[in-house]
Amino acid sequence: MTKKTSIRMSGLGGQGVVTAAHILGSAATRDGLVSTVNPFFGAEKRLAPAESYVRVSSDRIFERGEILFPNVIMIFHPHVISLGKCYTMPFFAGLQPGGLMLVNGDSAPELSQDEREALKRLDAKLYYFPATKLALEVGGTDLATNMAMLGGLIEITHIVSWPGITDALAERFGGGKFVASATTAALDDALKSKYEKISQLLEQNMAVMQAVGPTIKEVTF
Amino acid sequence: MSKPMLKMTTAFADVMPAEYVELVQNGPFGKGYGVADLGSFKELIEEHPLCAGCGLALAVRLIMASLPTPEDTVVVGSTGCSSLAFPQIALQNIHSLFGNQNAVASGLKRALKLRFPDKHKDVLVVAGDGATADIGLDMVMHSWFRGEKLATIMLDNEAYANTGGQESGMSPEGCVLNMAPTGKKFKKIALPEIARESGCAYVASVTPVQPRKLEKAVRRAILVAREVGPTYVQIFVPCPTNFKFKPQETLAKAKQKEKDQTYPLREFITPEAQAYLAALEGGGKHD
Amino acid sequence: MPEQKVVAPEFMFTEAAREEQFITGSEAVREAVRRANVDMAVSYPITPQSESMHLVGDIWAEGYIKDYYRGENEFAVMSAVAGAAMGGVRVFTATGGPGTMRALEMFPTWVGARLPIVCAFFTRGINSPLTIQPDTIEMAHLLDTGMIMLHAEDAQDLYDMILKAFIIAEQTEVHIPVGVFADGFFVTHTRDKVRVAPADIKLPPYKPYSAPVPVMDMENVPFRQMRDPFVMKSNYVSYAAHASWQQEVLAAAERARPFIRQYLGGLIEVENEQADVLVLAGGTAVCQSREAIAMAREEGIEAGLIKIKSLRPFPGEELRALTAKAKAVIVPEFNRVGWLSRELRNVVQNPDRVVAGPRVFGGMTMPPDLILSEIRRYARE
Structure with missing residues (x-):
């Protein structure tokens, strides 16, 4: 069977899970891989659960829709875990054996004894890093949280190359109209207004991604 | 319509219906006739299946004789008594569904503008009070809000006549009709005022009692809709069948309502439409 | 421009x-x-x-x-x-x-x-x-x-x-x-x-x-469409007019078949149709079925796929012929009522072979595993 990686991104509306998924899929495509990307959200807007699904493979991908059995889970906000703001409970439901979890947080997520045991049986790995803090400190805006999350993903999995992600980012913000949803388009303009120049935006975003590496911590069960 | 369109194919001349032959020989296309010429030319409307004394039928006849350029006029109608009359007219006309006439007309007008950018193709909406003020009101008003270049005419018989005389929004308050067995509980909808406030450049309410006045309103509505914006004409068309009076009393009923102002006649013209009409009517044949 | x-x-x-x-x-x-x-x-x-x-x-x-x-x-x-x-x-x-x-x-x-x-x-x-x-x-x-x-x-x-x-x-x-x-x-x-x-x-x-009916532009004949509006009357001519027009409209859809074949390569698309177990699907259910069929193959089970591209006109004859020898035809659907399985039952011999499911509804995707378990069940029978 061909190697396929299924990545489930759970966050809150406005955090950029849709954009992060797009950039990741686009980077994978640039690296010569096959990818499908789809966002899933309710009619709610900011701070409501938002999920995106990215499948990356060396071969044609047929499967559609939400990823029920992910290899990688990315949690963009601690509330996804603590307040159950995701489409599956617990947040790691369906995680495949040997799967990875990347959590945005200044401290390790609180897990119950049952959850620790379940994750241990799965031989899962759990990493956390302060993505929002890095976005603010390095990028100057919490809207770059998704960039930090992507940076963490690349650092840990090497699923896409740094040149691939750089090009994908340039395509996403460097012009050309992109529409994932009307709300995402509106947020784009808000983000662009924070930077005088697109090039500055790209540089800042890359800087945020690359700043993640040294801050990654692993939780052992 | 390009000129050679209305021509008899000689080989078929002997089998064509008489009224078609008359239309070719003595029809109104390209002639600029008006209601004053009625009786001297073959009219656009053929025999109709409406009731004896039908005010709506009379209004349709007058409207058809008032068109500035019948050869380039397409009518969009709606369900109701008038939908029984429109298949009888010698103009291309659309019946789509009940209430969607102004939406259909919006699409049609824009399509004809794309295909014939240098020509006036008049799209005339003619529908009843139920179609215009009740079931289709949102589409009527939105065509006005959008500024669609349409002339909208309501044939107001103050009831759903074709379905057996039910109350409509245009029925007078207190009127006892089917579905209003104890009398209508709210006022007649003030659609002329709504039209004025919704972007219509020309609004008139008339009756068939004064055919020249009706003609003037219809012509003005069509002409203003060509260049300035949407227009609305409301015509009171008494219904002997559902309001239970004798067929020969139709005009008297209309006259009575004009006189006691229970059907107020009015005309609203925006300054822009006024200027446009003044330029057009300077040396016009009719008025 | x-x-x-x-x-x-x-x-x-x-x-x-x-x-x-x-x-x-x-x-x-x-x-x-x-x-x-x-x-x-x-x-x-x-x-x-x-x-x-x-x-x-x-x-x-x-x-x-x-x-x-x-x-x-x-x-x-x-x-x-x-x-x-x-x-x-x-x-x-x-x-x-x-x-x-x-x-x-x-x-x-x-x-x-x-x-x-x-x-x-x-x-x-x-x-x-x-x-x-x-x-x-x-x-x-x-x-x-x-x-x-x-x-x-x-x-x-x-x-x-x-x-x-x-x-x-x-x-x-x-x-x-x-x-x-x-x-x-x-x-x-x-x-x-x-x-x-x-x-x-x-x-x-x-x-x-090129329209088979007049364009409403007053530039083509006829502009007197009818002498008598028979369509609104209750008489034989009226009924005959309506009935024949409805048949003409149906016939128009039938006449689309050769064009659908020409441009879309057929009303259906088929893979591995000689398999005992077939999966018939449309839309996203096709994607999920492809995944399930690939998973079945890993387990040594062969299943065929019929992707339906045209629902109207309906490929009734094609489906009847294709499914003639199948033990089971699984119809996964993204709706509660299973309308595609109903359509299929109407055209195949021995409609009991039509497996009306799995179905998901309410918004969730269909896990390929659900289709896989149906494939396994009927392959073993």
């Missing part, structure tokens, strides 16, 4: 060099409409359709479409495109879910009026409580409107089917509307590789006078 060269449909569909783009289904709609020489489009927002008609608006602003506006509701939009089509121009619109239901009254009249409108439907649930999630139940309500119905599996299908729909719809002997259906979110919002023709070519323009 951007420079675009008119090319033959065959060139657009097969010969033109294609560029691969990583785009969503909504963007695939934009790319199809950009090349379709559309005169006019009318939009109205509804999730998950909205993005597609935003993007169509954007290409109108760029000059690829001559007229475009946002209508006041779906019924009005479907009425407006009907008026425009009667006026002799090529039109496009899209809706989905509750929007489809709001506009439902119009669809049979499009067919009766012989309007070659192309409308995309992005399916979503229509029940209460309110949902915006994908569900194909609205398609059950459209099966008998008389329009041609094509079901896209993915964004590539959506792009191809929209372009081809115009050419199929506008054949004089067909000249009825085509609905191109795609599952909301799974296609509209999913980003995938789509191969598109160059943007500087477009389809030939619509020829209004």
